Amino acid sequence: MRLSALMIRLVVFAVAAFGAFTAARSAVAIVEERSVIAVRETLVDKGYEWASVLGDGLQVILEGTAPTEAVRFRAISAAGEMVDASRVIDNLSVADSEEIKAPEFAIEILRNDAGVSLIGLIPASADRDDLAERITDIADGKPVTDLLEVADYPEPETWRDAVNYSLRALEELPRSKISVNAERVVINAISDSPEEKRRLETLLARNTPDSIRLAVNIGAPRPVISPFTTRFRIDADGAQFDACAVDTEEALSQVLSAASAAGLTERANCTLALGTPSQTWGEAVALSIGAVADLGGGTVTIADTDVTLIAPLGTGQGTFDDVVGELENALPPAFALSSELPERPETSSGGPPQFTATLSPEGEVQLRGRIPDAVTNTVAENFANAKFGQASITMGTRLANGLPSGWSVRVLAGIEALSKLSNGAVIVQPDNIQVRGNTGNQDASAEISRLLIDKLGQGAAFEVDVTYVEQLDPIAGLPTPEECIEQIGVVTENRKITFDPSSADISASAQAVVDDIAEILKRCGDLRIRVAGYTDSQGREVMNQALSQQRAEAVLTALQSRRVPVGTFDAIGYGESDPIADNETEAGREANRRIEFSLIIPESTAEETSVLDEIAAEAPDEEPSEDAPAADDGSD
Incomplete structure (x- = not known):
């Protein structure tokens, strides 16, 4: 009985122990599953999908590769919010850090009456000495403050184009701030007048590298108008x-x-x-x-x-x-x-008196109609000469009596109004003045109206019908770079630049040709132009190349002495390469001795193409060849 009772107790104890163990296992499994689910959902909600969650009893194990150490720490903290932090096992790793990216190269240039300041970061490969020299030339004796830093990273492909363009712009802008990076140039400047503002905007918009985005903001003082009309x-x-x-x-x-x-x-x-x-x-x-x-x-x-x-x-x-x-x-x-309230005029068989002034597109001025006396006639002619300069003045006026009061003033006002036009006509009548024509000045109509009001009074009746023609505008009508090269070709079609024998001195007879080319280039503004020199094949190749270089540089110097801005020009001698005619004949050799003008197109945008205008060099180019006689007979 005792043994039987003991066995019963042992069996009961074993059953109870097994039940407790089973219940504990079930409880742990439930806690583990719920913990893993809670942590996993939290990590997903916070964007940490890269982390995986495993359960090991009451412990929660995090595995995966975090992009950064900071993100890894935030993931562990997020898991600790859902379960006790001591139960979180960190098996996370961190991705290798990427290489340090190259910094952005940029320059801020400030120019004013106090000088030029530069601040920014430039590549170590940049020619800092050349940059300093160009800035010093632009500053024109004023202080230059150089706060540039250098970083040894690869130079962006478009960096030099952006910097070169910015320095060319800086030459034209004495009061400006220019921000430069490899992709964009931002120009803020102040001009002296609205006309100067338009000129600068037109100039800066031309010849901009295609790889560079440009933003221009030029301010101009408002004009003072008196009377305000x-x-x-x-x-x-x-x-x-x-x-x-x-x-x-x-x-x-x-x-x-x-x-x-x-x-x-x-x-x-x-x-x-x-x-x-x-x-x-x-x-x-x-x-x-x-x-x-x-x-x-x-x-x-x-x-x-x-x-x-x-x-x-x-x-x-x-x-x-x-x-x-x-x-x-x-x-x-x-x-x-x-x-x-005007009244209807009485009709007259003779018609109202009239004075007419016309200006032709060629600059011919004709004055016709009635004038009160000889003195007024002389004054009108002299006034027209003063207003139209060297224009040809044709007088077709006649003296007449009984003209309205103030007729002389109306005639002179009409002549002055005509001077505001490029071509047109003015008709002066007792009760009205009509002004019609074309102009390259967008404000011409307002200027004529203010003039007539000032001379004739506010009650004066006049009609102004003036058409703005962009081609007549000296600013908006600037030729394109291609047109500039074409104009040089027209000027030099039947004339040549010649040099003294065996030298790079431009001959006296060629000075007029250089003068005409200089006048064209002054109107063309800021262009990138290559002046290329070529020779024929006589003589040694090395000497030919050297002479062609000297002659190209001589042309560049001659243009500079005529106040052509040549800062963007290149002079290159190509010697006897690229002949355009047969070097076996005198005519062919003469054709091959030449100077060519072409546009420089940045390499980053396209291969260089040019509209060449050949200016043949009259004189021979080099010393005699070794097989030729050495006597100097006045030719090469």
Whole structure:
């Protein structure tokens, strides 16, 4: 019985122990599974998919390769948030660090009246001495502050193109900041006038390396206009401005909105300027334009604080009074209004007196029509000579009595208005002046209107119909680089640059050719041009190459002495290579002795192509060959 009872106890104990063990195993498995799932979900949510999670009892094992040490630490911390940190086993590794990337090479260049400053990082392979020399030349005696650092990394392919372009730009910009890297050049500068701003923008846009992105921001002081004038009219040709000046962007918006509502469809050339007499200028002009629209036509002139409204012929008195009254009460206090309702002129069998001045595209000026006396006739001729320079003046005027008061002033004002045009005509009548023609000045219409208002008064009736022609604009009409080379070819088609025998001295007879080439290049602006020298095959090859180099450099020096900017030019002698004719004949040798001008195209964008303009060199090129007689008979 005792044995039996003991066995029962042992069996019960064993069963209980087995049950407890099984329950513990099951509990551990559940805890392990839930821990692994919780940690894995957390790592995935936080973007650590590269980590794998394993369970080992109550421990959670992390394996995988972290991109950086910091990311590895964050992954372990994320796992520790879900289970006790002591249960997290770190089996993570870290990827090998990448090689250190090359730094970005860049230069900030600041130029002002105090000198030139440079700061930035340049490649060790860059020619720092050459850079310093070019900057010193540009500074023209003013201090140069060099804060450049050097890094020994490979030079970007487009680095030199960007730097060379920036230095060429710096020569033209005495007050500027230029930011340079291998891909982009950013230019911020200040010019002396709007005209200079346009010239610089045109110049900088030309010959830009194709591999470089360019951003240009050139500021210019606003012009001072006196009297501050806007003139708007509506006639049979529609609504248009003869002159338009505003002081702020807000005023510009007011004026253009009013003009658009009055029927203006063309682009208005309004000038942001200084000299406004009142801060309410935009409001006054907009109201005045609205009055012209209400009249259905006419002209309004706002000069400083004086507003002159002229109704169209045939306007009813009631309508005129209503519009004038509304405008007079609406204008800001500083402005004074005068108005005019024209009457129909009486017809005359003889017709009104008239004076006409015309300017041809070739510069020929003709003055015709009625003049009150001989003194006025002489004054008109001398005034035309002064305004048109060396133009040919043809006088077709005749003396007449009974001309209106102020006729002489109107004639001289018409001649001066004509001088603002490239070609055109001015017709002066007692009640009107008509100015029509072409110009290369975008502001010519406004300048003519201000001139006539100043000379004849605000109430003067005149019509200005001037067309801007880009080809006549001395800035926008600059020739392209290819056109410059073509023009050199035209100039030198039947003439040659010659040299003294066996030397690199340009002969006296060739100086005129160089003069003409220099004038073309001055108009062409900043170009990259190669001046190449060639010889015939007589004499030793080494001597031929040396002489051709000297002659190419002589042409470059001659251009520089004529104030051609040759900083971007290259002079290269090719000797007897690339003949264009047979060296066995005298005519062929003469053709092979030549200077060629070609455009330099950056290697990074294309192979060099050129429109060659051959300027044959008259004189022989080298010492006699070893087989030739040595006597000097005045030829090579």
